[in-house]
Amino acid sequence: MTPQTQVGETMTRFGVRLRAAMDAHGALCAGIDPHRALVESWGLAYDVSGLERFALTCVEAFAGRVAVVKPQSAFFEVFGSRGVAVLERVLTELREAGTLTILDAKRGDIGSTMAAYAEAFLGADAVAPADAITVSPFLGYESLRPAIDLAEQHGRGVFVLALTSNPEGAGVQHAVRQGRSVAGTIVDGATRDNAPARERGELGGVGLVIGATVGSAVSDLGLDLAAAATPILAPGFGAQGGTVAELDRVFGAARPQVLASSSREILGAGPDVNVLAAQARRVADSLLG
Numbered sequence: 001m002t003p004q005t006q007v008g009e010t011m012t013r014f015g016v017r018l019r020a021a022m023d024a025h026g027a028l029c030a031g032i033d034p035h036r037a038l039v040e041s042w043g044l045a046y047d048v049s050g051l052e053r054f055a056l057t058c059v060e061a062f063a064g065r066v067a068v069v070k071p072q073s074a075f076f077e078v079f080g081s082r083g084v085a086v087l088e089r090v091l092t093e094l095r096e097a098g099t100l101t102i103l104d105a106k107r108g109d110i111g112s113t114m115a116a117y118a119e120a121f122l123g124a125d126a127v128a129p130a131d132a133i134t135v136s137p138f139l140g141y142e143s144l145r146p147a148i149d150l151a152e153q154h155g156r157g158v159f160v161l162a163l164t165s166n167p168e169g170a171g172v173q174h175a176v177r178q179g180r181s182v183a184g185t186i187v188d189g190a191t192r193d194n195a196p197a198r199e200r201g202e203l204g205g206v207g208l209v210i211g212a213t214v215g216s217a218v219s220d221l222g223l224d225l226a227a228a229a230t231p232i233l234a235p236g237f238g239a240q241g242g243t244v245a246e247l248d249r250v251f252g253a254a255r256p257q258v259l260a261s262s263s264r265e266i267l268g269a270g271p272d273v274n275v276l277a278a279q280a281r282r283v284a285d286s287l288l289g
Contacts, residue, residue: 014157015203021067026284031263042271061276063097088128108136115146132157141189165211191228198229207231212242225254
């Protein structure tokens with residue numbers, strides 16, 4: 001049974017599919033970040049044609065070879081509807097190849113607007129649904145409820161920003177109210193939503209985004225990630241400074257739940273498909289320690 005096999009009207013639970021993909025291919029999430037400097041470094045024009053060539057080369061290199069691929073929505077949206085059409089093709093081709101996708105869109109709103117975002121990316125009628133999306137909880141964790149519930153309904157997932165590595169993030173995420181940090185309340189929400197998966201011995205469908213370079217923040221804030229049964233997307237591995245040793249220090253007992261995200265270290269090896277694929281394999285193998 002492939003990771004994308006349908007069960008009844010819904011897919012196999014996202015956490016189950018993610019665990020299977022990580023076991024098969026390693027704990028690497030390969031980013032597709034077609035920003036201007038990278039596209040031009042490949043000798044491509046920074047236009048829709050160059051975007052398409054860049055993105056589809058990544059699809060060819062990564063499909064069936066890595067656990068997860070993460071396109072960054074903004075770098076496609078900058079080209080308007082034609083760029084979004086390329087993104088939809090990327091998501092569709094990866095799905096057809098049986099490779100899981102996380103769309104890095106970081107959507108966050110309330111009420112009917114959040115519900116519309118959820119339908120656009122996770123719903124039954126989504127044009128090119130991802131297996132999971134990134135979402136922002138800083139209007140309150142429960143503002144994400146439409147996305148969390150819809151993802152669960154369709155066997156998809158969400159990755160909730162919790163601890164980011166940008167210097168400004170700590171001012172919000174480390175802030176304490178009634179004895180609990182903001183990041184802690186986000187982890188608490190994910191832990192509650194993943195409780196059924198934890199009882200089944202599975203990863204849950206509500207993941208967390210925690211930077212690979214946040215240092216001692218996880219332990220300083222008293223976050224019990226291992227008990228949360230949550231997948232952890234850890235951006236910043238590789239060119240941005242994250243190392244295997246750093247992942248071990250940051251995540252401790254939760255390290256088996258960590259999906260390390262790398263973009264620049266891999267994409268810099270392009271544009272040759274075989275070289276790009278080999279670099280992704282090297283990075284994935286390095287995560288084995």
